[in-house]
Amino acid sequence: MHAVDCTAIQKSFGTGEARVDALRETDFVARFGELTFIAGPSGCGKTTLISVVAGLLDADAGNLRVLGAQMGELSERKRLAFRRENVGFVFQQYNLLPALTAVENVAVPLLVAGVRRREAIDRAAVLLERVDLGSRLAALPSQLSGGQQQRVALARALIHDPKLVVCDEPTAALDHKTGDAVMTMLATHALSEDRAVIVVTHDSRMLRFAHRIAHMDDGRIVRTETRPIDKEAA
Amino acid sequence: MTFVALRMLTGDRAKYLGLVFAIAFCTFLLENQTSIFAGILKRTGSQIADVTDASVWVMDPKTEYFEQTKPLKETDLTRVRGVEGVAWAVRLFKGNPVAKTESGKFAVTFMIGIDDATLVGAPRKMLMGRWEDLRAPNSVVVDYAGYRLLYPGEPYRLGRAIELNDRRVTIVGISDPGAPFVSLPVMHARYTEAVQFQGRERKQLSYVLAQPVAGVTPEELCARITKSTGLRARTTSEFRWDSVKYYLKNTGIPVNFGITITIALIVGTVVAGQTFYLFTVDNLRQFGTLKAMGVANAKLIGMILLQALLVGAIGFAIGTGMEALFVEIFIRKVATRGLVLLWQSVALTGACIFFVVLLASLLSIRRVLVLEAAAVFRG
Numbered sequence: 372m373h374a375v376d377c378t379a380i381q382k383s384f385g386t387g388e389a390r391v392d393a394l395r396e397t398d399f400v401a402r403f404g405e406l407t408f409i410a411g412p413s414g415c416g417k418t419t420l421i422s423v424v425a426g427l428l429d430a431d432a433g434n435l436r437v438l439g440a441q442m443g444e445l446s447e448r449k450r451l452a453f454r455r456e457n458v459g460f461v462f463q464q465y466n467l468l469p470a471l472t473a474v475e476n477v478a479v480p481l482l483v484a485g486v487r488r489r490e491a492i493d494r495a496a497v498l499l500e501r502v503d504l505g506s507r508l509a510a511l512p513s514q515l516s517g518g519q520q521q522r523v524a525l526a527r528a529l530i531h532d533p534k535l536v537v538c539d540e541p542t543a544a545l546d547h548k549t550g551d552a553v554m555t556m557l558a559t560h561a562l563s564e565d566r567a568v569i570v571v572t573h574d575s576r577m578l579r580f581a582h583r584i585a586h587m588d589d590g591r592i593v594r595t596e597t598r599p600i601d602k603e604a605a
Numbered sequence: 606m607t608f609v610a611l612r613m614l615t616g617d618r619a620k621y622l623g624l625v626f627a628i629a630f631c632t633f634l635l636e637n638q639t640s641i642f643a644g645i646l647k648r649t650g651s652q653i654a655d656v657t658d659a660s661v662w663v664m665d666p667k668t669e670y671f672e673q674t675k676p677l678k679e680t681d682l683t684r685v686r687g688v689e690g691v692a693w694a695v696r697l698f699k700g701n702p703v704a705k706t707e708s709g710k711f712a713v714t715f716m717i718g719i720d721d722a723t724l725v726g727a728p729r730k731m732l733m734g735r736w737e738d739l740r741a742p743n744s745v746v747v748d749y750a751g752y753r754l755l756y757p758g759e760p761y762r763l764g765r766a767i768e769l770n771d772r773r774v775t776i777v778g779i780s781d782p783g784a785p786f787v788s789l790p791v792m793h794a795r796y797t798e799a800v801q802f803q804g805r806e807r808k809q810l811s812y813v814l815a816q817p818v819a820g821v822t823p824e825e826l827c828a829r830i831t832k833s834t835g836l837r838a839r840t841t842s843e844f845r846w847d848s849v850k851y852y853l854k855n856t857g858i859p860v861n862f863g864i865t866i867t868i869a870l871i872v873g874t875v876v877a878g879q880t881f882y883l884f885t886v887d888n889l890r891q892f893g894t895l896k897a898m899g900v901a902n903a904k905l906i907g908m909i910l911l912q913a914l915l916v917g918a919i920g921f922a923i924g925t926g927m928e929a930l931f932v933e934i935f936i937r938k939v940a941t942r943g944l945v946l947l948w949q950s951v952a953l954t955g956a957c958i959f960f961v962v963l964l965a966s967l968l969s970i971r972r973v974l975v976l977e978a979a980a981v982f983r984g
Contacts, residue, residue, distance in 0.1 A: 470616020
């Protein structure tokens with residue numbers, strides 16, 4: 372079983388002349404234990420694809436199985452629970468809550484899942500220590516550098532130990548060195564038999580971290596290349 | 606998620622304080638205008654409320670409010686006394702003679718003539734002197750605001766002489782009655798002297814004050830007096846409301862205050878509502894992120910309502926505090942004495958603020974509900 376298995380997925384926006392077909396019978400696979408990249412030009416449908424995969428958007432047609440669940444058959448309530456328990460998100464603009472400190476931001480997925488605040492904060496602090504931000508627990512996002520913010524966002528995505536992590540341009544706003552550090556953390560997380568990481572990126576420098584690269588154009592996966600998994604490099 | 610909602614609310618101090626003070630000033634404005642309005646209306650019946658000894662007022666059948674008097678015949682007093690259920694009945698005079706001080710300063714006054722024998726009709730509060738001193742010939746008790754008007758900047762002093770209708774009259778007391786509708790000095794004298802101070806007219810009995818015997822309610826006594834004498838009889842409370850209603854119906858006061866209160870409500874609603882709505886719109890990305898993480902719409906609604914109600918409660922409390930302080934300060938000023946912060950005004954304003962906050966919340970909630978979680982991936 373694959374972590375994500377999409378077959379002939381279709382998704383369009385708008386109607387009539389304004390209709391845009393973002394996904395055209397797209398087939399896509401992401402395997403457990405792999406870091407899968409989706410690459411392609413702007414407007415080719417990458418973000419729409421990960422939105423559908425993560426259960427944020429409904430596909431108009433096609434078959435979508437994520438972590439063994441048929442997404443089309445899940446009710447809204449079950450889909451929320453599915454996201455809450457199984458999916459971690461990393462956004463290009465970090466999307467940290469500006470009023471919360473670093474450790475509180477990381478704790479949010481646990482709070483959403485109903486974990487007690489004290490316990491959630493303790494667990495978040497431990498994870499921030501692991502990403503070398505132990506000294507910035509009480510810092511607000513505005514007091515952190517871009518790289519630090521993305522590490523906080525990454526810790527937030529991983530705090531509830533999700534089986535699927537979806538990242539949208541996670542290194543776009545980072546310098547090369549910081550981007551490398553973030554990708555290394557993601558690759559480390561992916562290297563587990565029950566986990567998968569999907570990364571949408573324009574950043575060709577980061578493609579070397581990929582185990583699989585799905586090249587997308589005009590709403591379709593046009594080519595998929597696989598690379599050997601180098602666990603030491605990761 | 607309560608913690609997250611509260612931190613989102615208070616995280617941006619400027620926005621948070623802007624929200625709180627928008628609601629606080631809206632609250633202050635609404636309570637302030639309704640308080641001033643209530644204070645003015647209360648003043649229309651002050652002289653009625655000052656009479657605490659008697660519970661029934663008897664007057665000419667055409668009398669609509671306190672200021673509007675058509676004198677009764679002296680025999681009407683006897684007729685009222687003859688009605689079954691009347692424990693006692695006394696005369697009350699109301700006139701407007703001109704008082705002149707030794708320095709030549711003069712003012713139209715509010716002269717109340719109270720029963721010679723019992724002094725029924727006198728207000729309770731005295732700042733200097735005793736009501737009994739009115740029994741001395743040519744004596745009056747003047748209210749403190751009137752005293753300040755006649756003797757500006759001078760300390761209270763008894764024994765000063767004033768001229769009323771060519772009579773030399775001595776101030777024997779300084780009282781603290783309810784503030785009259787028009788800021789005239791309020792003077793009390795014995796009935797037989799008050800009518801002399803006014804100047805002789807054919808009929809001078811303004812009102813008869815009566816008290817029912819035990820077991821007869823003021824309302825019952827009013828009905829009996831009206832039936833027996835053909836005169837109008839009202840309880841103190843009814844007569845006070847008659848005066849309030851007369852001013853409401855026949856003056857521009859309610860319209861003017863109504864306009865101000867309506868504008869305050871609209872401005873308050875727009876400012877507070879828009880500020881809160883914009884606060885939510887500014888936080889849409891954050892709500893979208895929470896949605897993506899699996900926070901249900903019901904929880905997001907709860908967060909927005911919590912933020913709105915908290916901001917509303919704090920703003921309302923601060924605004925009410927500001928109004929209480931305003932009343933506390935201005936109630937001590939002569940010109941604005943009688944100002945009152947009614948619990949009804951606070952409750953009504955609270956309801957308005959709740960409505961404003963709820964309306965703003967609903968608009969904000971709508972924005973969050975229609976927000977697509979996938980929007981977080983867009984820039």
